[in-house]
Amino acid sequence: MIKQHFQKSNLRFRDKILALDFPLIFLILLLGVISLFAMYSSEQGKFSYYTQSHLYRFVIFFTVFIIVAFFRIQFWSKSAYLFYFIILILLFAVDFYGVTASGSKRWINLFFINLQPSELMKVALIIFLARYYYKIPLENVSNIKHIVLPLFALIVPVFLVASQPDLGTAILIAFGGFAVIWLAGLRIKFFLYSFFILICLIPIGVSFLKPYQKSRILTFFNPERDPLGAGYQIIQSKIAVGSGGIFGKGFLQGSQSYLDYLPEKHTDFIFTLFSEEFGFVGSIVLLLIYVLIMYRIVAIGIQSKSDFAKLYCFGFAAAFFSYVTVNMSMVLGLLPIVGAPLPIMSYGGSAMLSMMLGLGIVMSCRIYRTS
Amino acid sequence: MRSFSETFENKSRLITRRMFILSSLKIAVFIGIICRLFYLQISENIKWRSLSDKNRLREWKMPPQRGIIEDYFGEKIAKNSQVFQLHMIPEDVPNLEELFFRLSKIIDFNERKKSHLIKRLKKRKPWEPIIISDNLSWSEFSRLNLFLHETPGIKPVVSIARKYIEDGSFSHIIGYVSAVSVKDLENSALLRKINIPGLKTGKNGLEKSLNEDMIGKPGLQRFEVNAYGKRIKELKFVEGTAGKNYRTTLDIDVQQFTSELLKDKSGSICVMDIYTGDIIAMVSSPTFDANKFVHGIDTKDWQDLINDDKKPLINKSIAGLYPPGSTIKPLVALSALENDVISPNTTTECKGVIELYGHTYHCWKEKGHGFLRLREGIKQSCDIYFYEVARRLGVDRLAETANKFGLGNKVFDILDEERTGLVPSTKWKLKNIGRGWLLGETLLAGIGQGYFQVTPIQLCLMTAQLANGGYKIKPKIIYNEQALQSTTDASREQFGQLYRNQENVKFVLDAQFGATNEPMGTSYRSRHVKPEYIFAGKTGTSQTRSITEEERELKIKQKDLPYKRRDHALFTAFAPYKNPRYAFSVVIEHGGAGSSAAAPLAKKVIKKVLDRQQLRTKYQPDLFQEV
Secondary structure, three states: OHHHHHHOOOOOHHHHHHHOOHHHHHHHHHHHHHHHHHHHHHOOOOOOHHHHHHHHHHHHHHHHHHHHHHOOHHHHHHOHHHHHHHHHHHHHHHHHHOEEEOOEEEEEEOOOOEEOHHHHHHHHHHHHHHHHHHHOOHHHOOOHHHHHHHHHHHHHHHHHHHOOOOHHHHHHHHHHHHHHHHHHOOOHHHHHHHHHHHHHHHHHHHHHOOHHHHHHHHHHHOHHHOOOOOOHHHHHHHHHHHHHOOOOOOOOOOHHHHOOOOOOOOOOOHHHHHHHHHHHHHHHHHHHHHHHHHHHHHHHHHHOOOHHHHHHHHHHHHHHHHHHHHHHHHHOOOOOOOOOOOOOOOOOHHHHHHHHHHHHHHHHHHHOOOO | OHHHHHHOOOHHHHHHHHHHHHHHHHHHHHHHHHHHHHHHHHHOHHHHHHHHHHHHEEEEEEOOOOOOEEOOOOOEEEEEEEEEEEEEOHHHOOOHHHHHHHHHHHOOOOHHHHHHHHHHHHOOOOOOOEEEEEEEOHHHHHHHHHOHHHOOOEEEEEEEEEEEOOOOOOHHHHOOEEEOOHHHHHHOHHHHHHOOOOOEEEOOHHHHHOHHHHHOEOEEEEEEEOOOOOEEEEEEEEOOEOOOOEEEOOOHHHHHHHHHHOOOOOEEEEEEEOOOOEEEEEEEEOOOOOHHHHOOOOHHHHHHHHHOOOOOOOOHHHHOOEOOHHHHHHHHHHHHHHOOOOOOOOOEEEOOEEEEOOEEEEOOOOOOOEEEOHHHHHHOOOHHHHHHHHHHHOHHHHHHHHHHOOOOOOOOOOOOOOOOOEOOOHHHHHHHOOOOOOHHHHHHHHOOOOOOEEOHHHHHHHHHHHHOOOEOOOOEOEOOHHHHHOOOHHHHHHOOEOOOOHHHHHHHHHHHHHHHHOOOOOOHHHOOOOHHHOOEEEEEEEOOOOOOHHHHHHOOOHHHOOHHHOOEEEEEEEEOOOOOOEEEEEEEOOOOOHHHHHHHHHHHHHHHHHHOHHHHHHOOOOOOOOO
16 A cells, blocks of 8 residues: 555656755754754763764654655545554553653653654644544534544543643643644634633642642742752753853853753753853754744645645644744743753654654655645 | 634635734744843843852862961971871772771771761762861871772871970960861951861960961862762862961070979969060960860860869960069059159168058068168068058059059050959049058058959069169060161150159169178079179069968968968069169969079079070160160
């Protein structure tokens, strides 16, 4: 069947290559290179474990990205449900057979790799919903019948991930899902209703939070509450960013990260490290790269003929936006620390795989934009 | 209306429109993040940068080298010498218990030291060196070095610590240093500012009063440290400056000689230059080894010191208070002469006892001295004669002269422990005791008893100011060349005239010559015969309580009395008689009679000082020829 999807295309291979969105590829490669430098700096200027591993992953998953891109978009459209269910089963499996690390069960051991299904769910849910709404006529979108299923498809993984516990990823998955539902044309009033319900549910929700999550949120509102404990990360991150100034302290000169004051500098706080060393100017450049990536994704969506491709691209762009902004807001002290990696920059295999997969499908949309 | 229109809209267009709504939201959020970056990195940059530096920079201060104290000839009294220390880096020690066991075999390391060390260890980071012992003996140190390969984690270190002359002869005047206490920190802003672990501070004597100048400026090492406090690299090194050195007017030889003389006795000897005010020796006995305090004195030694009846910790030269006894008689005579209440020819008969104001007053000589004039009165130290002088003079005029000559005032301004003493007067009594002056008390004041309280150094100053012809001098311990050479008002005041008629001063000096060098003189037996050593002096025996009639009847001898009830023996002198240069005062607590317990010691000290006079003048600018 796969072969069929490859051959059925009436495009020749050379045309496919030319149909690739080269600016997007360039931006991804640029981001990859920057991430390697940041990783190198996080290891005090040594080409050691994290940097090497990040490099291998980037090379492998970039290849995955290209391969995915050459699959016909119809293939992705048709296998959307399957993809979603596989990931959902893996999520259930995590609950039973998961690997526990630092107090939460997020990973599943697939013998050759420790996979984090929640990261893949970020893309799976978007493609699932895009596929779902693609089939539904616009006038039926706001029918109760067609609200329940997508909502169910969204709530189940979100609940599973939140109970790992991994609040950050759960919120990001939910955001991506709601973005697609919004794009599909669900009436605004439903969003308003659910917004009010959400407000009312907050007090109940708080009672389900784990103590460390509560502490993180309280600490967010007042980091000085516990400067050596829960507030430490926020304070040290703000010191690092703030001390960077306009041009930063220079590559490998970030004292906050070099001297280990900065926690989790490979993963969630990689932007802090970058911002300390390259300052305001560097941060704006990095932000600009992300904005341009989003712009390319949206542009591909606009060029696409099919509503599936549009829904998927716009939805993925919105999700991508949420990953970037939640991570940055978090390390800049605008949001509580919830654990959200910065796409491609942060260390982490599943997150990188998920992003490359997502971007690959976007690229597929680009190649097969006319179909 | 909107939902109605949406229903009939093209699906693709709706998706695109909603995408644009979403995009405008994204742009707003991105602008928010850029604002936040701007705020943190540009507006608040200085704040965060300083917090980042506070994180990464840590400074270590290094104790400066303390200034040293030298004697007049440049010999070191308090110096900094090598000490052998044992440091340990806890993280390098594989097994603490094993190390402690090994140490207990090699050095003096008992259970108490061990538990103390373990307590200190808990408060420290494992990579910070900790001092196990800061004063190892050479044999301990060399044994440690021998077994070093078997005891990883420890480091024998050669360091510098305060070292004093061992015989304790300078312990009182120099004082000692010891670890900084909480009280020291409360009292000194400088110590609070420096605050280096291991810093020693002066606790008393000159070490205390000159502390702030002698401490010096600490060195500085600035390190970059990581989040766990480990030093990563040195960024700055500022060498400290050693504290100020001081040259004193003291003479180690004389001081040690004098200290040896006073061994097993309780008392004080002071030697002063009568022109410059230089203190040549100032000894208090018994003494103690100041070195013991430097590394923390152990409890037993401390208990021994504070429970000793002879009070070794007190500097008796400046803080011991004694009735001057007969040593004050030359001053009483001078006061009376100056006030024209008597003349050298005034004659009184001593029958050994006199009845005045309804009380009986005795002379020390039971049989009496017979008819006496003033010179004989001083020479033989007749009490009856001086009752008469005092009666005519009155206590207030005596107090005035005594104050002028240095009694009742602090002699130095650099020694905190110094006490003022007391020169009684009618005003003083009314103010402090609240009763009127009794005439009988005037008589007691006339022979230096009663309320009179002086320190040995005050007696020495009084003698000096008489011996130099009646000029005011400012005694000093710290040698200061500039003060000698200056011709300012201060120095003119220093040699201010204390007499009205110099003949009177000469008269009392001559009377003291008689007391020492003529038969019947009280210190005749302690005189020097060699012309170059001839001196003049005045004995004193001051009662520590009043003698009862019963005791007088029984003629109890001093040595038969219990120690605490015996008289204090005093002696003041100046030498050489012809060209006086030095004044001396000797006080032996509970020593008995001044003539037998104090004067013989003075004789030895005088010889020693005069033997060294030539050497001393070589070191001194020749400024006093005219005087």
